[in-house]
Amino acid sequence: MAKNRSPTGVLIVATISHVMQHIYVGSSVFLPIIVADLKLNYTEFGLAMAVSSLIGGLSQILFSVASRRIARHVLLGLGNILLALGTFLTGLSRRMLDFLSARLLSNIGVAPQHPMGTAIVSESFDEKSLGRALGFHYGLAYVGNIVGPAIMTILAATFGWRNTFFIFSAPALIVGLTVIWYLRGVKSALSRDAGSSSKKNDLKADALSLLRTRGVITILSAQTLLSGGIDIGILTTYIPIFLANFLGMDVYEMGMVYAIGLLGGVIGPVLLGGYAGRIGYIKTAIISALIASTLTLLLTPYGLRAYGILVSAHLFSLMFMSFSLPTLLQSQLVSVSSGYNRDLAVGIFFTVSFIFGSLWTGIIGYMVDKFSSFQPAFILMGVLGLLSSIILMSQIRQRK
Numbered sequence: 001m002a003k004n005r006s007p008t009g010v011l012i013v014a015t016i017s018h019v020m021q022h023i024y025v026g027s028s029v030f031l032p033i034i035v036a037d038l039k040l041n042y043t044e045f046g047l048a049m050a051v052s053s054l055i056g057g058l059s060q061i062l063f064s065v066a067s068r069r070i071a072r073h074v075l076l077g078l079g080n081i082l083l084a085l086g087t088f089l090t091g092l093s094r095r096m097l098d099f100l101s102a103r104l105l106s107n108i109g110v111a112p113q114h115p116m117g118t119a120i121v122s123e124s125f126d127e128k129s130l131g132r133a134l135g136f137h138y139g140l141a142y143v144g145n146i147v148g149p150a151i152m153t154i155l156a157a158t159f160g161w162r163n164t165f166f167i168f169s170a171p172a173l174i175v176g177l178t179v180i181w182y183l184r185g186v187k188s189a190l191s192r193d194a195g196s197s198s199k200k201n202d203l204k205a206d207a208l209s210l211l212r213t214r215g216v217i218t219i220l221s222a223q224t225l226l227s228g229g230i231d232i233g234i235l236t237t238y239i240p241i242f243l244a245n246f247l248g249m250d251v252y253e254m255g256m257v258y259a260i261g262l263l264g265g266v267i268g269p270v271l272l273g274g275y276a277g278r279i280g281y282i283k284t285a286i287i288s289a290l291i292a293s294t295l296t297l298l299l300t301p302y303g304l305r306a307y308g309i310l311v312s313a314h315l316f317s318l319m320f321m322s323f324s325l326p327t328l329l330q331s332q333l334v335s336v337s338s339g340y341n342r343d344l345a346v347g348i349f350f351t352v353s354f355i356f357g358s359l360w361t362g363i364i365g366y367m368v369d370k371f372s373s374f375q376p377a378f379i380l381m382g383v384l385g386l387l388s389s390i391i392l393m394s395q396i397r398q399r400k
Contacts, residue, residue, distance in 0.1 A: 005183065007124035011133060013182045014117045017076055018141030020175045021113045023168065024083055024106060026148020026262070027090075028236045029255055030161050032244040037161075038099055042241075046365020048100045049237060050358040056107025057354015063112040064347025067119070072343070073183030076116040080176030082109030084169045091165030107354075109172075114330075115347035120183065122334045122342055131281065131331045135273020138327040142269065145236065145262040153255045210341050210348070215282070218395040219329050220352050222289075222388040227353045228360025229384030230292040230322040232265070237361060239315065242299075242374050247306050257308050261315025265323030272324040273331065281332040285325055286392045292321035293385030300375045326353075360384075 005013075035045050063075050086106030093099040118134065125133040148168075155164040210216060228234060239261065243254040268288075276284035295318040302311065333345040364377045371377075 007133075010124045010183065011121055011137060013179060014076070014120050015137050015140050017080060017175055017179050018113055018117055018137060019144040019147075020080060020172050021083065021110050022141050022144030023148035024087060024110065024144075024172070025232070025236050026145045027087075027152060027165070027168070029149035029152060029240050029251075029258060030156070030164075031237070032241050032254075033156075033161050033251075034093070034099065035241070038093065038095060040096055040099075042365045042369040044096055046362045046369075048096055048103060049365070050362035052100060052103035052107045052358075053233065053354055053361060054358035055104055056111050057351050057358060059108045059111035060115055060350040060354060061347045064115045064343045067116065067343045071184070072116045072120055074180055075112045076120070076183070077176040077178075077180035079109045079112035079116070080172050080179060082106070084172035084176065085109070087165050087172060088169035091162040091169075111350075111354075114326075114350045115343050118330055118334065118346045119342045129277075130335060131277035131327075132274045134327050134331050134334075135270045138323075139266050139268070139270035139273065142262065142266040142323055145265060146259045149255050149259055149262070153251065206341055206344060207348075210337060210345055213336050215332065215336065215395050216345070218391060219333060220349065222391040223329065223349060223352050224356045225384045225388035225391070226289065226325060227357035228363070229381045229388065230289065230296055230318075230325070231353065231357060232323050232326065233353070233357045234360060234364065234381065235319065235322060238364060238368075238374070238377070241368075243311070246374050247302060247311070249308070253308055257312045257315065260312040261319050264316035264318070264320035268320035268322075268324040269327040273327050276328050276331065281328045281335070282392055282395055285328040285332075286389050286396070288321040288324050288328065289385055289389035289392065292318055292325070293382045293389065295321070296378055296385060297382035299378045 031045075034040075035042075040048070063079075066075060083106050086102050086104075086109055089102035089105060090099070093102055117137065121133055121137050122130060152161075152164050152168065155167060159167070223231075240254060240258055243249045243257055244251070249257065272284055272288065295314065299314070299318075330346055330349060333349055334342050337345045364380070367377045367380065368374055
């Protein structure tokens with residue numbers, strides 16, 4: 001059996017895996033090109049994204065349950081391998097069904113990252129340092145959102161977008177194999193509870209216990225709205241299309257503006273994660289949600305030939321706040337759970353996020369098609385974010 005790894009080593013390897021997942025998220029910079037090349041309308045595009053996101057989201061809970069029988073690091077590594085295959089097949093796509101199938105496989109590959117990665121990291125740090133560790137885990141991972149578009153744009157200019165997907169499938173495969181090898185000696189709830197078969201098998205009791213924990217239902221309820229408003233998934237799906245097709249930016253200007261916005265998503269979780277460890281995760285989440293929702297509503301006045309610098313600053317601030325929300329809410333969830341329930345808590349959180357996110361993605365795609373404008377969509381997204389912050393405020397009042 002491998003030597004047990006240090007907390008720092010575990011954090012670094014789990015975060016590298018997370019970076020790889022977000023390089024895939026960063027490939028959203030190609031979505032406008034794919035939509036045009038495959039001759040998709042926005043309703044078809046929204047449907048493909050919604051279906052793949054929905055099934056990928058449902059896979060989150062399946063991986064969480066599977067962790068009771070299969071080691072977390074194996075599931076995490078397998079996810080990266082599936083992501084590599086999905087990325088490769090995206091480059092082969094010629095029609096909507098091909099794109100949907102590749103996207104579906106990729107989203108299933110992404111599914112184990114959050115429940116497995118977060119649980120592995122959280123069990124290596126105490127509650128006081130958990131927010132900072134998860135902030136690093138998420139914030140640094142969002143570097144992939146920047147590195148991905150930057151490198152992919154350069155490669156696409158030389159080799160084309162299809163070959164770029166082929167190239168980027170290799171790192172995901174390497175990372176998957178590395179995770180399986182390096183993390184094989186990490187102690188976890190799986191090994192500590194190996195002697196308690198009843199604890200492993202009573203999934204229903206664990207789920208009910210988790211849902212009865214104060215604040216869990218509030219967080220999950222808020223996430224159903226956040227996933228359609230200011231969540232990373234909805235923003236990374238539609239912001240590139242908004243910049244390219246509605247603000248008239250070419251691929252290079254869009255890549256630069258989008259990258260600056262994503263930089264805010266890297267810095268925000270790191271800074272706010274550490275800050276929230278002192279004043280409270282829920283309080284910080286409320287502030288972030290209110291600001292991000294307001295900034296989303298303020299996207300509505302933009303039109304053709306908007307100043308790139310202004311849009312860049314706007315997106316930087318928006319993503320600084322919005323990308324911090326998963327870190328803050330997950331930190332709260334794992335701080336009130338332990339053992340297998342940490343896998344379950346994060347798994348349920350992201351299952352809810354992906355299920356509702358997929359529904360909202362389809363709705364927003366339909367709205368953009370129907371109105372030929374992003375203004376109604378941004379209004380809906382901002383309102384959903386504001387409503388979610390009101391739900392989170394109810395938890396603060398309950399504690400008083």
